[in-house]
Amino acid sequence: MSLGSERDNTDPCFPNPCGAHAKCRASGGHPVCSCIYYGNPETSCFKGECVETHDCSDDRVCKDFYCTDPCPGTCGRGAQCIVRRHVPVCTCPAGHTGDPFEQCRRLGPEELCDPSPCGRNSKCEVALHLAICSCLPHFFGNPVQGCRAECETDSACAQTQECRLYKCVNPCTDACGEKAECRVEHHRAICSCPKGSERDNTDPCFPDACGAHAKCRASGGHPVCTCIYYGNPETSCFKGECVETHDCSDDRVCNDFYCTDPCPGTCGTGAQCIVRRHVPACTCPAGHTGDPFEGCRRLGPEELCDPSPCGRNSKCEVAFHLAICSCLPHFFGNPVQGCRAECETDSACAQTQECRLHKCVNPCTDACGEKAECRVEHHRAICSCPKDFLGDPRIRCYAECTVHEECAYHQACINFRCTDPCVGACGMNAECRVENHKPICSCPKGFTG
Structure with a gap:
């Protein structure tokens, strides 16, 4: 005889009165059947992945109890779809325009550079239906990020050079007259006639008829004096950097013949200023809000995470007046760029595991009933009762008996089953009868042994 626990005959869920895969719970002494996902609990239940959309990853929605991609059929022709927080967002891809919910079309050649994608x-020029960026003459660098000049003022060049059209060059080039000598001092060309040579008295600009730093040119045998930048050419000229704004780099404007920063005094308190194509643009810095032309204020704690600066499958919390991003439970990765799940479907797990709440787990956990055995096949838990046990393996397995007294008087409890104790108990030609669950062997009348 084997010993074991006695079954509870007061349990209304034993044996299980519900349908396949249904859950049974006792309520007021009566069984209550229910499906975790969907189906008829009195006949059969079916396994799903979700009940509500928040049970799915951020790029899926719950439909008919399964997590599905909401993009198919949502966007227009040629549009691309990205799901953010369960919501499909339709946009036209780079190089295209149009209504992404209707149709996206390829940009025409005249549209690819307007506005310019270059630094x-x-x-920006169009070639092979692509916007091609290149640096302006005398500039070099990465044309997408922005090109830079070799120089913008003489101070960026060696003492023997001057800054001309954003390049450091020899100031003596084309500065002096025929047969004149040239030397450079402080970025400036100094012209003089060689010792012992005669000067050309037919040149009305010799000796210099103009003021300091002025340019002299002959016109009708008379000197004409001009200033390149500003001043009185008859007395003295002053060197500047520009005449018009386009003479300056993109982040400067021409003010009183000098390239200056247009930002000071333009934006409000706390705002930041960035100059694009000579135009100052005012914006509030990260973590601030307001009118950048009046004043920016720091975001309140309740505003730092609304909208969230975090990636998908992450949460935003405020600490030390900072928005802190962290991955949701069962997700991992970079919460700013986006967290990912260990799995989204069973196929991402080993054959002996299933995907539950985005983690690969043993499907046998909590799958089978009391005293049942469990094995895994193709990500699914297969429940069965041990040999010689009865019952529904999804609810409870039990022995038919644990002691002889649980069987009829003419049977005995052998391996948890009520069986005839005479089987195999007596010798050849002997007779067997059962008394008090025990086999009694005897020889038939006229036989001995």
């Missing part, structure tokens, strides 16, 4: 001090 400052660069130009």
Whole structure:
């Protein structure tokens, strides 16, 4: 005889009165059947992945108890779809325009460079239906990020050079007259006639008829004096950097013949200023809000996470007046760029595991009933009762008996089953009868042994 626990005959869920895969619970002494996902609990239940959309990852929605991609059929022709927080967002891809919910079309050649995708001090041209960025003459660098000049003022050049058209060059080039000598002092060309040579008295600009730093040119045998930048050419000229704003780099404007920063005094308190194509743009810095032309204020704690700066499958919390991003439970990765799940479907797990709440787990956990055995096949738990046990393996397995007294008087409890104790108990030609669950062997009348 084997020993074990006695079954509870007061349990209304034993044996299970519900349908396949249904859950049974006792209520007021009566069984209550229910499905976790969907189906008829009195006949059969079916397993799903979700009940509500928040049971799914951020790029899925719950439909008919399964997590599905909401994008198919949502956007127009040629549009791309990205799901953010369960909501499909339709946009036209780069190089295209139109209504993404209707149709996106490829940009025409005249549209690819308007507005320009290139950085400052660069130009945009169309070739092979692509916007090609290149640096402006005398500038170099990355035309997408922005090109830079070799120089913007003489101070960026060696003492023997001057800044001309954003390049450091020899100031003596084309500065002096025929057969004149040239030397450079402080970025400026100094012209003089060689010792012992005769000067050309037919040149009305010799000796210099103009003021300091002025340019002299002959016109009708008379000197004509001009200033390149500003001043009185008859007395003295002053060197500047520009005449018009386009003479300056993209982040400067021409003010009184000098390239200056247009930002000071333009934006409000706490705002930041960025100059694009000579135009100052005022914005509030990260973590601030307000009118950047009046004043920016720091965001309140309740505003730092609304809208959330975090990636998908992450949460935003405020600490030390900072928005802190962290991955949701069962997700991992970079919460700013986006967290990912260990799995989204069973196929991402080993054959002996299933995907539950975005983690690969043993499907046998809590799958089978009391005293039942469990094995895994193709990500699914297969429940069965041990040998010689009875019952519904999804609810409870039990022995038919644990002691002889649980069987009829003419049977005995052998391996948890009520069986005839005479089987195999007596010798050849012997007779067997059962008394008090025990086999009694005897020889038939006229036989001995």
